[in-house]
Amino acid sequence: MLITKLKDREEIISFFDLRPFVFKCFGCKEVYFPEEEVDRLIEDNRNKITGIARVDYLCREEFSKVYIEKVSLEIERSGGVVVFSCGVGVQVIAKLLEEKKVLAGCDTYYLNGFQGLSVQDFNCQQCGECYLNYTGGICPITACSKGLLNGPCGGAKNGKCEVNPEMDCGWELIYKRLKKIGKEEILKKKKVLVRDYRRIITEKPVVKE
Ligand code: SF4
Ligand code: SF4
Numbered sequence: 713m714l715i716t717k718l719k720d721r722e723e724i725i726s727f728f729d730l731r732p733f734v735f736k737c738f739g740c741k742e743v744y745f746p747e748e749e750v751d752r753l754i755e756d757n758r759n760k761i762t763g764i765a766r767v768d769y770l771c772r773e774e775f776s777k778v779y780i781e782k783v784s785l786e787i788e789r790s791g792g793v794v795v796f797s798c799g800v801g802v803q804v805i806a807k808l809l810e811e812k813k814v815l816a817g818c819d820t821y822y823l824n825g826f827q828g829l830s831v832q833d834f835n836c837q838q839c840g841e842c843y844l845n846y847t848g849g850i851c852p853i854t855a856c857s858k859g860l861l862n863g864p865c866g867g868a869k870n871g872k873c874e875v876n877p878e879m880d881c882g883w884e885l886i887y888k889r890l891k892k893i894g895k896e897e898i899l900k901k902k903k904v905l906v907r908d909y910r911r912i913i914t915e916k917p918v919v920k921e
Pocket of ligand 1: 799800819820835836837838839840841842843844851852853854
């Protein structure tokens with residue numbers, strides 16, 4: 713299980729300067745999603761967005777492709793796309809809209825319980841502080857073997873990870889994605905990110921032998 717919570721209001725309000733398109737996901741009914749808060753926020757900023765789509769299971773790439781096609785004109789007119797969903801949904805939209813700036817409106821928190829069974833290209837460790845807005849929509853925790861937040865370890869060879877040569881180096885992917893949307897400067901300007909481990913709910917289920 714997981715919980716999604718809105719990011720700080722100040723941060724989200726700044727997203728509306730982009731004149732964005734908005735996706736909000738309501739796929740997992742068993743998951744807490746701050747839908748009323750999101751609706752209020754959107755209502756207050758209605759004249760600053762090019763459109764909105766309420767969708768289910770943004771994490772399913774095939775579904776998301778169809779939704780994107782339906783609203784392609786509004787997305788084209790926007791200066792970016794804001795996604796209110798768990799970290800997986802944001803990563804899927806960022807992959808499908810590689811040329812657009814895609815921003816996460818929520819942080820995703822771990823919650824005890826059944827985590828679901830599905831095969832996904834993307835993963836979210838529910839770290840409680842989503843970094844996708846600094847990393848071009850690619851999760852530095854799950855796409856990098858060491859979960860580094862401040863750039864590559866320097867060990868990659870030919871784009872492959874030094875820990876697992878079967879996988880692409882997550883930080884090389886992040887750099888390429890940021891370059892594609894003309895935002896690679898973020899990597900120079902951003903403050904050193906320190907992970908706040910207090911945001912992880914640590915009481916995992918006790919497994920009795
Ligand atoms: S940074 Fe990664 S692990 Fe953390 S909430 Fe975002 S997608 Fe999930
Ligand atoms: S090679 Fe890349 S993905 Fe692998 S640990 Fe280093 S930075 Fe992370």
